[in-house]
Amino acid sequence: MTGSISPKFFKISVRSLYSIWSNGMLSINIGxxxxxxxxxxxxxxxxxxxxxxxxxxxxxxxxKLNFVNISVDKWCLVVDDFIxxxxxxxxx
Numbered sequence: 291m292t293g294s295i296s297p298k299f300f301k302i303s304v305r306s307l308y309s310i311w312s313n314g315m316l317s318i319n320i321g322x323x324x325x326x327x328x329x330x331x332x333x334x335x336x337x338x339x340x341x342x343x344x345x346x347x348x349x350x351x352x353x354k355l356n357f358v359n360i361s362v363d364k365w366c367l368v369v370d371d372f373i374x375x376x377x378x379x380x381x382x
Contacts (some may be wrong), residue, residue: 314362
């Protein structure tokens with residue numbers, strides 16, 4: 291059994307941008323970020339920024355997915371870049 295933490299940034303969405311699972315998996319919650327046109331735009335900006343972090347290996351077709359799952363061995367190497375990306379979205 292696994293649990294998760296899914297922080298919410300209400301300035302962006304009523305739903306969480308991502309979830310971190312107890313097994314180390316990072317899930318980008320693409321399908322949840324559809325509150326309104328503004329949130330969809332933020333979602334697209336978020337995905338574009340994450341695609342620039344090569345180690346995350348975000349698929350080009352990610353906007354059509356509900357979730358992108360990234361194993362801990364990949365995202366832990368670039369956790370500072372990931373945090374900075376989230377902070378940039380919040381501060382927009």
